[in-house]
Amino acid sequence: MKNMHKKVIAGNWKMNGGFAAARALTQAVLEGVAKEPTLLDRCNFIICPPFLHLQTVRAAIDHAHGPVLLGAQDCSDQDNGAFTGDISAAMLKDGGVGAAILGHSERRQGHKEDNALVAAKAVKAHEAGLLAIICVGEVEAEREAGRHFDVVAEQLAGSLPAGATLENTIIAYEPVWAIGTGKTATPDDVAKMHAFIREKVGNLRILYGGSVKPENAAALFSTENVDGALIGGASLKADQYLGIAKAA
């Protein structure tokens, strides 16, 4: 994951699908990549299934000797012990997982995760040797009030741990109003926000997320400081996920 010129194509499956679907989707992605090996010169692939399906997806990737990094959608801020329902970063690492999405807006909103908690999770991810994909982004009312830069600055300041480096951390800018809505920020808005984030995070890779599709991927990928995409809905269909990669 070191080549700065490769685009990161990260699929966030969220809470979707059963075992058979997870296996089929992974196989379809791996077959698509195998058919078009030049994709690997241009893209780093990350797939983030639900916790329950991590081992199924891992088995398919391993079986195909597939060049896809396996990611989780969260991890605990604790090491181990009496934390019912939680999964630690070390457990993920032990299970062959290489990355974790942290601070996704659906966790920030639905599970009341604040910046300090996201930072604590990122520290655990780093300690375990996971790549932390830390999400930031404003809600619609904040953008309408012209507060989006302030909100993102505050999220970055609060959720990025001190030890973040190019090797262990990726930032994903996901305007919350663009997630799963079919709305995307304009290339100009994306360029401005990514330039703003670049000033704060230096050489860390910065992904854009929010209704990324094959149709809008080329414009996003040609926008300065966009190092890849975090893809929700479109990552559940192999042809769309691969279509986005082909736009890189």
Ligand code: PGA
């Ligand atoms: P979406 O989700 O592509 O379905 O908008 C993106 C995300 O939440 O990571």
